[in-house]
Amino acid sequence: MKEIFRLTLVLTVITAVSAGVLAFVSYQTEEPIRKALQEEKMTAARNVLPPFDNKIIEDRKFVVNSAGDTIEVFRGKKDGKITGAAFPVISADGYSGDIEFLVGVNRDGVIQGVEILKHSETPGLGAKIQSGEFRDQFGGHSIDNTRVWEVKKDGGEFEQITGATISSRAVTRAIRKGLNFYETNIDEITGGADRLREGVKQGSEEKD
């Protein structure tokens, strides 16, 4: 009986010390991690938005899509006028796992850029969706000026990556979905921007 208490005590002490150390480290790294994640998303947003001069972090807007999910929309403005928006799109049709990326459009819904945020496609094959060659072909396209929004293999206008049709198709179709989301919510995204800005000014802590 005496031994079991000793064993329990030793293990309790070890785990308690570990918990204390981890609590401290977690507290210390919370801010840098949040900043790194934010910075990652901001860099992507800057890359896909048309020229802007506002602080995009303050001009974010949260829009509910048709599936009921809240989408974080970044808005680029120049001289107080909306020039475009960037919003995340998630495709569940990838070869392995979800593909998450950011689509940037101008006011009229013409694509300015696509940035892949997260994916777990096969290295060397599906992972090539990250390559500029693939991503850049969407630039300048909109629902109106594109007849068949599919990869070439499916009779569409977009070049698929050789050997990675599934990944290419997933991204292509999800972009189309994203454009639909923008069209549907265009009033909510582009309207009311100035009013929002007034409201956020006080509470903002981040500079962009």
Place this chain on the structure above:
Amino acid sequence: MDAGKEFIKGFWRENPVFRLVLGLCPTLAVTTTAVNGIGMGLATTFVLVSSNTVISLIRSFIPKKIRIPAFIVTIATFVTIVDLVMNGYFHALHKSLGLFIPLIVVNCVILGRAEAFASKNPVWLSIVDGLGMGLGFAVSLTIIGAVRELFGNGTVFNISIFGDSFNPLLLVIMPPGAFIVLGILLGLMNRIEIKIAERSGRKPIISKTHDCSVCVVNRSWFDLGSMEKGK
């Protein structure tokens, strides 16, 4: 015991990957590029040195019956620290190593060194052992990563070696390529070891000739009679 000897053994004589063949999960999974190999290797080295130090310090307080849970808790603590710090300060690397950082906990090299070395040796030697083993692991992973990146992508450390006309051998950076490259490097290392041993006149760590009579391939798995002694 000689500290220098404890340090150097991790690189050749008791190399974790090529000699002990431990920690193969990260070895096979993350070595698609040389940079990933270095990152994983250094993260493991940090955990190994830290856990060896702490376990060696508290080795006299840990009752034998609960030593494994005690070791695992210590190792898991350091792994979580690496995970958090890397996520905050080396975000890009953390992203490419992804899931494999938390999995350092179950890397048998670390538990193996805690059990076989740190729990029986003074702190100073345990640190040296952890450093040697960890860096040996890091070097091995970097070599595998560099070879796979070279043939699978035409680059080493993101520097193009073969030029644009090179048609990469995709298989090498896919999972089967990890096994193939590891096997070839293991074979090469054995060959070099035998050559070195012959030249310096010592006995090689591995036996030179393959003994067919003890090889499992030579036996019929279902014919138990042939498994008997003397066959």
